[in-house]
Amino acid sequence: MVLHMLTDLNLPIFKYESSNPYENGLQHGKAYKEAIKELVKIRTNLLLKRSPHLENKLDEFAKEQFRFTKDFSNDLALELEGIAEGSECSLTDIIILNNYTDFRDIQLPDEGCTAISYIGDDISLAGQTWDMHQSAKNYLMIIEVHNESTQTKEIIYTVCGCLGLMAMNSYAQFVGVNNINVVDGENGIIWPALIRKLSTLKNQKEVIDTLMNAKVTSGHNYLISDGSNAYNYEITPTVKEIVPPQSEEIIFHTNHCLNERIISVEDKKNISKTTHKRYELAKKYAKQITTEKAMFDFLTSHDGHPISICSHFSPEGANDPSQTCGGALYNYKTQMLKIWRGCREYDDNYRYVEIPLPLVDTK
Numbered sequence: 001m002v003l004h005m006l007t008d009l010n011l012p013i014f015k016y017e018s019s020n021p022y023e024n025g026l027q028h029g030k031a032y033k034e035a036i037k038e039l040v041k042i043r044t045n046l047l048l049k050r051s052p053h054l055e056n057k058l059d060e061f062a063k064e065q066f067r068f069t070k071d072f073s074n075d076l077a078l079e080l081e082g083i084a085e086g087s088e089c090s091l092t093d094i095i096i097l098n099n100y101t102d103f104r105d106i107q108l109p110d111e112g113c114t115a116i117s118y119i120g121d122d123i124s125l126a127g128q129t130w131d132m133h134q135s136a137k138n139y140l141m142i143i144e145v146h147n148e149s150t151q152t153k154e155i156i157y158t159v160c161g162c163l164g165l166m167a168m169n170s171y172a173q174f175v176g177v178n179n180i181n182v183v184d185g186e187n188g189i190i191w192p193a194l195i196r197k198l199s200t201l202k203n204q205k206e207v208i209d210t211l212m213n214a215k216v217t218s219g220h221n222y223l224i225s226d227g228s229n230a231y232n233y234e235i236t237p238t239v240k241e242i243v244p245p246q247s248e249e250i251i252f253h254t255n256h257c258l259n260e261r262i263i264s265v266e267d268k269k270n271i272s273k274t275t276h277k278r279y280e281l282a283k284k285y286a287k288q289i290t291t292e293k294a295m296f297d298f299l300t301s302h303d304g305h306p307i308s309i310c311s312h313f314s315p316e317g318a319n320d321p322s323q324t325c326g327g328a329l330y331n332y333k334t335q336m337l338k339i340w341r342g343c344r345e346y347d348d349n350y351r352y353v354e355i356p357l358p359l360v361d362t363k
Contacts, residue, residue: 014028022079025084032161040089065099080163097162101179102218112131112278124331126329130157144355150170154199168330172359173207180256203362218236219236221233232251256276278307300345311324337357
């Protein structure tokens with residue numbers, strides 16, 4: 001597949017400066033209007049290539065998913081409307097950009113991510129890679145949400161036009177996500193809205209309660225950490241369960257289901273082609289990942305290349321060739337969030353940023 005990407009955003013940090021969510025979305029849309037239009041076109045084409053039967057259902061499904069999202073969070077619905085207005089796109093376009101992997105009956109099995117957390121006596125770490133269709137890499141960006149009244153921040157890793165892919169906030173709540181393919185998909189809230197909602201919460205109990213009560217569209221695993229406790233939760237429209245931890249200190253997840261109840265709704269025909277090999281690599285290195293350097297080296301590792309943690313796997317004839325488009329790592333001891341775009345070894349346009357994210361005392 002030849003990609004004709006017109007824009008490289010160069011991993012910008014865009015600050016939300018208004019208390020009005022519509023205004024923040026409007027400015028987001030205006031700032032990245034052309035890039036958002038490009039990404040809408042790419043993702044709509046991918047969606048229809050995978051599921052052409054949805055062509056006459058896009059508006060209907062997008063409106064239904066927006067309705068569920070608005071019921072879930074009116075502020076995030078307003079932000080989506082602002083992005084649509086600012087980018088001169090339809091609301092259907094923006095819903096597709098945000099939720100295209102979760103549209104009913106849509107499966108994109110070549111996509112995958114690796115999420116990992118380490119909690120030790122002296123240091124706690126949480127991080128993940130973000131693997132997706134290779135066309136998305138140049139559209140990655142960071143949103144910084146500053147809350148004036150509490151003097152707290154939310155740092156959101158995302159693509160332009162999208163509410164969020166992963167998040168970390170000043171209350172120590174880290175939220176990572178990786179896709180799992182399931183057969184019980186149904187229209188619900190768009191999952192980037194769930195990421196953003198979780199990014200506003202003050203404690204892990206609120207995060208877990210929100211996860212367990214969310215009416216989601218399809219399946220994902222959510223890695224949640226507060227520096228003291230970390231868990232993987234596999235969440236689908238009909239089954240929601242915690243994943244048994246691999247050990248007391250370290251947990252990890254790739255893109256196949258690990259909880260027995262979730263396995264019952266897993267789409268066995270559309271499991272990621274790289275997930276089991278990446279999971280074995282995580283098992284291989286788990287005991288060594290006790291420092292920030294070790295975790296960063298793991299998340300950017302090419303052991304087993306091209307089916308590696310930093311993945312460049314694109315099988316011949318793949319409908320949706322993916323690669324590791326980026327990643328993030330938070331160190332609870334140094335209170336520094338590291339975010340990268342692309343691969344430091346293979347990409348000429350690799351980008352790496354460090355963002356201080358001091359934590360507030362909520363006790």
